Amino acid sequence: MLDVDSATMTATDRLRIGVSACLLGEPVRHDGGHKRNPLLVDILGPFVEWVPVCPEVEIGLGTPREAIRLVRRSADDEHLRLETVETQTDLTRRMQSYARRRVSALARSGLDGYILKKDSPSCGMARVRVWGHAGRPARNGRGVFAEALMATLPNLPVEEEDRLQDPRVREHFIDRLFAYRRLRRLLARRWTVGGLVAFHTAHELTLMAHSPSACRELGRLVARGASLERQTLAGEYERGFMAAIAKAASRGRHANVLSHMAKRFTNRLEGAERQELASRIDEYRRGLRPRRAPLTLIQHHASRLDVVSLRGQVYLHPEPRELRLVEIV
Secondary structure, eight states, X not given: OOOOOGGGOOTTTSEEEEEEGGGGTOSOSTTSOOOOOHIIIIIIGGGEEEEEEOHHHHTTOOSSOOOEEEEOXXXXXXXXXXXXXXXXXXXXXHHHHHHHHHHHHHHTTTOSEEEEOTTOTTTOOSOEEEEOSSSSOEEEEOOHHHHHHHHHOTTSOEEETGGGGSHHHHHHHHHHHHHHHHHHHHHHSOOOHHHHHHHHHHTHHHHHHHOHHHHHHHHHHHHTGGGSOHHHHHHHHHHHHHHHHTSXXXXXXXXXXXXXXXXXXXXXXXXXXXXXXXXXXXXXXXXXXXXXXXXXXXXXXXXXTTOGGGTTOTTTSOOHHXXXXXXXX
């Protein structure tokens, strides 16, 4: 369940997300219809500044129009073609040229993420049908526009709309959106190595939940940051940080992080309080409680006891918007 209050968010707070225009209800599909997604429009919509894109319309194809598909002419052909179904008109170069220009403009527009239409030969992120010289189509393609988007902006959080129906995927995607925005905002300013160290420290527990090894590697990177050229440091950190955040955090790793935080103050709790916290973490680990249960208790004790080492940890104190946009599962 999403519990949100749009009145608390201003226009500048809103996530700026690129999206396949048909998902917002725009009648841009080949048959003149749309694929309006209620989750995106009705639930996330009040908190998002959408940047709608329809590559097929934007390269000049009409609505309605002949359907298109991905084609591989021979088994040893490494290059996919984008063709109309009936007349077999090759649109590949036209779409690739457009995609380079459009993605370049999007890169300058300050996107926080992108949501693509599943199965689209222009926008599909994965498992798009590829028609070959014989037999059934293989589900091993990626849309031509999506390919350009993900190659040019490899750190940008990108997801397909159907996967966002899964609460865990949705939570993970929204975490990635906010993480990307926080990092990009830091790097857009006159940042210092000390500022990057502070950013990494604030995200240390978050990184541990996603990838402990990446957390350690990024820690070593910022530790030698003063010896690196600033652009190199920023680029390497952004790549490593977003690659780590892109890895789904498992229940076990979350439970380990919760236990790690609890160890910082459990010796200051009464016996019953200590047992209650341990029980909630164990119940979460076994799938009997949502993560919010032990997390809320840790927040309470850490604040009451003023645990200095947990101050400013994004894992423990994410932006209020993030807590309202997703149910922590």
